Amino acid sequence: MNLREQMNIVIVGHVDHGKSTVIGRLFADTNSLPDGKLESIKEYCKKNSKPFEYAFLLDTLKDEQSQGITIDTARSFLKTKKRDYIIIDAPGHIEFLKNMVTGASRAEAALLVIDAKEGIKENSKRHGHIVSMLGVNQVVVLVNKMDLVDYDERVFQNIRNEFTEFLWKINIKPVIFIPISAFCGDNVAEKSYRASWYNGPTVLEQLDGFANKKETRELPLRMPVQDIYKFTAQGDDRRIVAGTILSGSIRVGDEVVFLPSQKRSVIDSIESFHTVPKDIAYADEAIGVTLQTQIYIRPGELMVKANEKHSLISSRFKANVFWVGQAPLIKNKVYKLKMGTTKIGVKLIEIVNIIDAAELHIDTYKGQVERHDVSECIFETTKPIAFDLISEIEGTGRFVIVDNYEISGGGIIMKNVTSGDNTL
Numbered sequence: 001m002n003l004r005e006q007m008n009i010v011i012v013g014h015v016d017h018g019k020s021t022v023i024g025r026l027f028a029d030t031n032s033l034p035d036g037k038l039e040s041i042k043e044y045c046k047k048n049s050k051p052f053e054y055a056f057l058l059d060t061l062k063d064e065q066s067q068g069i070t071i072d073t074a075r076s077f078l079k080t081k082k083r084d085y086i087i088i089d090a091p092g093h094i095e096f097l098k099n100m101v102t103g104a105s106r107a108e109a110a111l112l113v114i115d116a117k118e119g120i121k122e123n124s125k126r127h128g129h130i131v132s133m134l135g136v137n138q139v140v141v142l143v144n145k146m147d148l149v150d151y152d153e154r155v156f157q158n159i160r161n162e163f164t165e166f167l168w169k170i171n172i173k174p175v176i177f178i179p180i181s182a183f184c185g186d187n188v189a190e191k192s193y194r195a196s197w198y199n200g201p202t203v204l205e206q207l208d209g210f211a212n213k214k215e216t217r218e219l220p221l222r223m224p225v226q227d228i229y230k231f232t233a234q235g236d237d238r239r240i241v242a243g244t245i246l247s248g249s250i251r252v253g254d255e256v257v258f259l260p261s262q263k264r265s266v267i268d269s270i271e272s273f274h275t276v277p278k279d280i281a282y283a284d285e286a287i288g289v290t291l292q293t294q295i296y297i298r299p300g301e302l303m304v305k306a307n308e309k310h311s312l313i314s315s316r317f318k319a320n321v322f323w324v325g326q327a328p329l330i331k332n333k334v335y336k337l338k339m340g341t342t343k344i345g346v347k348l349i350e351i352v353n354i355i356d357a358a359e360l361h362i363d364t365y366k367g368q369v370e371r372h373d374v375s376e377c378i379f380e381t382t383k384p385i386a387f388d389l390i391s392e393i394e395g396t397g398r399f400v401i402v403d404n405y406e407i408s409g410g411g412i413i414m415k416n417v418t419s420g421d422n423t424l
């Protein structure tokens with residue numbers, strides 16, 4: 001089977017700065033549209049004496065998608081020779097933020113659109129903040145509508161300098177700024193001869209240049225222990241350690257370490273349900289392993305390989321959470337954190353930043369995280385736990401918070417915080 005590589009890209013920008021036009025142009029120029037679509041819209045515009053807009057393409061595609069089975073109208077699909085892209089166009093969309101923070105979907109890269117004539121708006125900065133809080137680290141800034149400023153390099157450089165300074169403050173190191181005119185097609189899919197001073201990639205080249213996340217089976221092994229079964233079939237007292245592999249692979253003979261207890265052993269056999277024992281198992285497989293030595297471990301521990309990078313062990317971390325609880329997330333109350341098969345008490349220690357998802361409003365001063373807020377927080381668990389940063393391994397870099405028996409928030413871990421660490 002020839003499975004095409006997929007990548008999620010989020011596109012953000014102040015309203016009217018040209019997001020839909022950029023997407024429409026990318027669709028049209030990569031032939032990602034259904035046959036005849038472009039022509040029929042052009043024809044429609046002509047008949048109704050309307051100027052043709054690339055943004056219309058997106059609207060009609062969305063209409064069609066929403067009439068079909070796709071309910072998520074904020075996504076569109078773009079194909080290049082290299083891979084398929086899902087373009088997510090809804091920065092302040094509550095569903096989108098929830099999906100990003102809880103892990104239903106993650107974006108590998110972000111396009112931030114700024115109108116060259118209007119310049120940087122407060123919303124451009126808010127979007128920057130959101131992209132930063134979502135942990136997207138490949139960010140490209142598209143300085144659009146260059147045709148309205150006569151492709152003047154100075155306008156582009158001024159925006160670049162000012163916005164770079166802002167992005168650095170919020171921990172984003174932009175990959176590149178591209179001067180474009182989505183309307184005229186400059187530097188979107190085709191190089192612009194009107195902005196001849198620019199020698200960098202087009203938007204399309206840049207998309208294909210983004211690094212995709214690694215295949216989960218190529219990452220280090222992470223298997224949360226679900227259960228331990230005792231069996232005495234051959235007269236001996238052996239244990240099966242059961243769980244689902246989140247990432248990596250495991251082979252008979254591999255030395256493994258359980259975290260946070262640090263107990264070690266070697267894999268003796270790998271069993272999987274309804275099949276014969278096997279020598280190797282990969283991410284997404286539910287397996288049971290037997291070990292060469294008798295060690296006592298508990299459900300909730302994380303199995304990693306001795307010779308690969310281990311998870312971090314800590315009780316404090318910085319995370320970005322999306323809160324959906326009826327009651328606000330408040331400091332010093334003990335909630336339950338669930339990560340993999342771990343369940344443990346957790347407290348909110350500090351709020352670093354809050355963004356109200358509906359209003360895209362940044363509010364650092366309110367003392368609690370309310371429903372539909374995205375917040376950057378420091379948490380502390382009652383005992384040390386094993387986890388990874390979301391930037392390294394997704395499966396063990398995210399968690400949910402339970403309040404009153406209900407899932408009330410989802411989070412991604414951005415940073416390990418050791419006590420005395422003031423570089424939040």
Ligand code: GDP
Nearest residue numbers: 015016017018019020021055144145181182183
């Ligand atoms: P969005 O709200 O960010 O999705 O913005 P749209 O894509 O709908 O664009 C807003 C308006 O700006 C539309 O009238 C577009 O035709 C216009 N526009 C978009 N890109 C360009 C451009 O590169 N040059 C010019 N002159 N107009 C543009």
